[in-house]
Amino acid sequence: MAASTRDVLIRTGATTLAAAADFGNFWRFAGRTFRWLSVTLGSSRMWRLVIPECMEIGVRSLPVILITGSFVGMVLAVQAIEQFRAVGLEEQMGAVVNLSVVRELGPVLAGVMIAGRIGGALTAELGTMNVTEQIDALRSMGTDPIRYLVVPRFLACFLLTPILTLYCDLMGSLGGWFVSVGLSDVDSGPYWEFTRDAVDAFDLVSGLFKSFFFGGAIALISCFKGFHCRPGAEGVGQACTEAFVASFVSILVLDFFLAVFLQAVSNYVYGFRPLL
Amino acid sequence: MAEVRAQVQRDSGRAAVETAQIELRGVSKRFGSLEVLKQLSLRLERGKTTVVIGESGTGKSVLLKHIVVLLRPDEGEVYYRGERIDHLSEMELVRYRQRFGFLFQMGALFDSLTVAENVAFPLHEHTNKSSREIDAIVTEKLSMVGLDGLQSKRPAQISGGQRKRVALARAIALDPEVVLYDEPTTGLDPVRADVINELIRRLQRRIGVTGVVVTHDMTSAYKVGDRIVMLDKGRIIADGPPDDFRTTDDPRVRRFVDGRASPEDLSALDE
Ligand SMILES: Nc1ncnc2c1ncn2[C@@H]1O[C@H](COP(=O)(O)OP(=O)(O)OP(=O)(O)O)[C@@H](O)[C@H]1O
Numbered sequence A: 001m002a003a004s005t006r007d008v009l010i011r012t013g014a015t016t017l018a019a020a021a022d023f024g025n026f027w028r029f030a031g032r033t034f035r036w037l038s039v040t041l042g043s044s045r046m047w048r049l050v051i052p053e054c055m056e057i058g059v060r061s062l063p064v065i066l067i068t069g070s071f072v073g074m075v076l077a078v079q080a081i082e083q084f085r086a087v088g089l090e091e092q093m094g095a096v097v098n099l100s101v102v103r104e105l106g107p108v109l110a111g112v113m114i115a116g117r118i119g120g121a122l123t124a125e126l127g128t129m130n131v132t133e134q135i136d137a138l139r140s141m142g143t144d145p146i147r148y149l150v151v152p153r154f155l156a157c158f159l160l161t162p163i164l165t166l167y168c169d170l171m172g173s174l175g176g177w178f179v180s181v182g183l184s185d186v187d188s189g190p191y192w193e194f195t196r197d198a199v200d201a202f203d204l205v206s207g208l209f210k211s212f213f214f215g216g217a218i219a220l221i222s223c224f225k226g227f228h229c230r231p232g233a234e235g236v237g238q239a240c241t242e243a244f245v246a247s248f249v250s251i252l253v254l255d256f257f258l259a260v261f262l263q264a265v266s267n268y269v270y271g272f273r274p275l276l
Numbered sequence B: 001m002a003e004v005r006a007q008v009q010r011d012s013g014r015a016a017v018e019t020a021q022i023e024l025r026g027v028s029k030r031f032g033s034l035e036v037l038k039q040l041s042l043r044l045e046r047g048k049t050t051v052v053i054g055e056s057g058t059g060k061s062v063l064l065k066h067i068v069v070l071l072r073p074d075e076g077e078v079y080y081r082g083e084r085i086d087h088l089s090e091m092e093l094v095r096y097r098q099r100f101g102f103l104f105q106m107g108a109l110f111d112s113l114t115v116a117e118n119v120a121f122p123l124h125e126h127t128n129k130s131s132r133e134i135d136a137i138v139t140e141k142l143s144m145v146g147l148d149g150l151q152s153k154r155p156a157q158i159s160g161g162q163r164k165r166v167a168l169a170r171a172i173a174l175d176p177e178v179v180l181y182d183e184p185t186t187g188l189d190p191v192r193a194d195v196i197n198e199l200i201r202r203l204q205r206r207i208g209v210t211g212v213v214v215t216h217d218m219t220s221a222y223k224v225g226d227r228i229v230m231l232d233k234g235r236i237i238a239d240g241p242p243d244d245f246r247t248t249d250d251p252r253v254r255r256f257v258d259g260r261a262s263p264e265d266l267s268a269l270d271e
């Protein structure tokens, strides 16, 4: 009994230490990425590496982002329309759907989809390079793998996540409109008027502001997991799963803190804003 | 007279220090509970080819990685021409690593790049040559390993032996002072293997490249080595010119050189 308690304590301690070390390593990795980023931001050679990554990240995720966005908007409208009709407020559907999409659902769901689509691919690519010693080969040739591999992928993800989020927002908005106006006979004119009154530029910008953080977090976490994956195909697969879970959780955690921060900014600038 | 002798001694002392291109002093390395290198010391003379042999899993590749500080020793030091390098940062190591060529055991070609781009990679990174000059060097290096014409193929489209040779072409692209070959002839047919052996010898004779060749192939070891070092369980158990290995009485070395398994090795097969 005493021995097994001790065993449990020892294992808990070891796990905690490993997790703490991992966390520390992650921030060292992030620090090195930012240092290289600041050094190479002006170099055309680095930007030449960013462009193919943008193709990969942007073009490859666009379809899935468009689908996600439109269904989110449609589901939201389907769920809300009855309640709104019951109290005779169906013309205000636009305000609610579009505000939710632009502020919360667009950025978060686009982030989650990018974490799955791109994060997984980044981890698998870098993990394979790690396992097949390609990262060691870079180092042996005097090329810093963080500069050559991580910085371009980070930049591409950081810059493209907001753009993909915009597409997600657009499709969400159209999806909500399609269900409300197309299927449920809400008047199109008032639908958009209420939307215009409710959705401020601030809401759009705050959603995009968040998505920069999501994109950066996805890139850093996925690259870090790829760089530190265990040998073998199994190691790569495991790293991909870990990267997705960690990206997903960090999107939610970041979203919470950014929402608190942005709410404070909104209160400071506009005061209280009634939704309806 | 005494002064002159002291001077001579000092000079020869310095010469001895200088000719060591690479020196490992008391290097130990462990991975978790696995002790791979144990207090290993090794001096590699400039312009000589040293062959490292030893059973699979004794730490030969780990030893090579310590020479370019891809792995850092837990204990002990690594010197390049008398300068300690094992504690330098990755940034500071760039200067040294440019003088090395490293042929990885599995090739480690970048699979997102073509063969030509792989060979050109270190040239783009560390020189200001024009793309025409780089193309010429790529062609030259690829023909040295007998693969001119494969420039636009991807690593996935060529055979294992070809990949190894492309990796060799990449390792020598910058005309390094030191080339570390991790099993250069493994996976090649005997004729190709001989061509690679000849290449290693010529790089040494003509350009004065210092070589470290890890191999299991004794034909290759005798052909390219000025000196052979045998590693066993992280320690050096034999060290000398190839002729010593041909005539050695040490049973462990004898078995490896002749490729004969000991009764213990075979016991697992007998039921
Ligand atoms: N990065 C690493 N992490 C953990 N263990 C490692 C690592 N690199 C090597 N090892 C272990 O160190 C030992 C020596 O490996 P090494 O690759 O040097 O063997 P080797 O002598 O080159 O064998 P072979 O002739 O088969 O290539 C092996 O048991 C290996 O599992």
Ligand SMILES: [Mg+2]
Residues within 6 Å of the ligand: B060, B061, B062, B105, B182
């Ligand atoms: Mg090896």
